[in-house]
Amino acid sequence: MDLNPINWLNVLWGVVGGILLTLATMSLVLATRKQERFSRGHLLLAVLAVASAGNAAFEMLMANAGTPDQFGALLRAAHIPVSILVIATPWFVVLMFRAGRPWLAILANVLWGTAAAINFTLPHSRLYREITHLERVPLLGGAEFTWVSGTTHPAAYLGYLGVFATLVFVVDAAISLWRRDERRRAIIVGACLGTSLAIGLFHSILVESGALRSPYLVSLGFLIIMVAMASELIRAASSAPALERKVQVQQAEVAHLSKTTMLGQVSGGIAHELSQPLNAILNNAESAISFLDRDPPDLTEVRDALAEIAEQDRHACEVVGGFARLVRQGDRKSELVDVNGVVGEVLELAQKDLDRMGIAVSVEPDPGNPRVRGDPVLVAVIVFNLIRNAIEAMSSGEAAERSLTLATRGGDRDVEVVVTDRGPGIPETDRERVFDPFFTTREGGSGLGLAVSRTLAELYGGRIVATAGPDGRGTSMRLSLPSA
């Protein structure tokens, strides 16, 4: 082999190879970064960049080959890096852009793969049955390259078909990206990848059919592809954390808003619950003073008054305690939530309203103590909302129709909380609409309760569905959350 290293052609391959290896190194570094979401993408890119560099090396060697056998062997071996690139490119598009039809990618892979397999069984690569002619072609600037020609092997066409199929995949993916309004990505995929593949294919066909005397410069095309893919990866890698943070912040805001809303609603209930014992304590205290002021003081009455004060105070403490428990737990965002426990606590909070409306409650907890992962306060918000809705539904009905059932059911995948009322029920056409924001059939209702509840449920990977009650009457609200 006669290598004249200083000619500009060889330098060109050197530069291309250098850039590609640099890209590969950068990608490897990014791939190993902690908490890197795109490490697979970066890794893939590194592999592809190395393969491209390898391809560039082969091209350089081929351009300096001395004999047909040398050339043939190099051409055959060059199929290794080229195969890696051709086979991996569609999957890169699928992975990074979530575009393109996988079946098309598989088809392209199979076509090329078969051609490549055949290639390795042949001495002069899949392209030539035999290389019959070799010449050195001079270029401007003192460079020279080896150019060959020979009898074409049918497997050549199979390979072209494989690359063409890959090109079709890429174009199709680009179109679907354009349609999805991801214009920038469509351009990268379509223009860069597609064009490089097309030009590379076209160029190869021309050279191999003997129509064009030129060295292999497919590596240039691969360089463009690599740079495009790398830029996309880096862009994705740097914007993803920001996006993720934004989503997290918004989720936290929804959760916080719901929590404060619920705490606000519950506070109203708490204030009411507390005013009773406080009032009673006040009356008893004043009475005790009056009894003490008598001559002689009526100490029996005083004692009774004080005993009752103690009892009322204990009751008040329970009310506050339950509330505090709920609030304290809410400081940690994700923990194991005892569903039966939360349902019980929410029921206590709603008890006064239930009594006032004369609603009979039956509770059917799952004895298996189902648990979900999440924020117990927010789970409580949802259940509280559902109970309030049930109370509203039955407010205008007959006394006999005022019954509420709370059931929990644990399962392998989901835990279900079912709130059933015997109100008028929800017509089938409205069963999804009730979850729309601002949909309300109640005067002065905000229409947000169910909408917020559903959002919260979905936040934890669950859902809420409205169905008819057990015998077709009333409504069953089914909250399901993933089992912990």
Place this chain on the structure above:
Amino acid sequence: MTAPTVFVVDDEGGFRSSLTRLFRSAGLPVKDFASPAEFLSEYDASAPGCLVLDFAMPGLDGVELQRLLRDELDCDLPVVFLTGKAEVPDSVAALKQGALEFLTKPAEPEVILTAVRDALVRNEECRRESAELAELRKRMDELTPREREVFEHVVTGQRSKQIARDLGTAEKTIRIHRGQVMKKMQADSVATLVRIAERLGI
């Protein structure tokens, strides 16, 4: 007649007990009931006093009870309402129906006591008024028809002579009748008679 009693009706046990104790400590006789139904089954219409009601109770609520009492009694038991939440429309409705007071909890014990004392006084006055009217009516019933006529004419300010002419009898007869009327009605002057007539609505 029994001493004026405070009747407390409230479904909240602890609060009811504290209210009862409060009235006891003020020296007021008190009876408590857990529900309007319980109260109605035990209440004797002739018992004096006043009613302290929780506004929102399951079953028959305070306002309905008030209406029921009003329909049954000639002299309503004055009602003092206590409520956990201040609902303006409810308070207006209750006051229109004749509730004496509408207090929101938490209420100072002194405020409750004052309202109840006022109610008891009211009830006392009302009963006295009722009793007096009944007495006057009884006396009226004692009058003969002729005396009744004379009474009606006397209170318009007519002199005996005029009355005699209107009724077609002698003035002397009229004077005798007038004397009887004054005696039976236990009035010491015509002015008193006129006041009696006004009270009776004649």
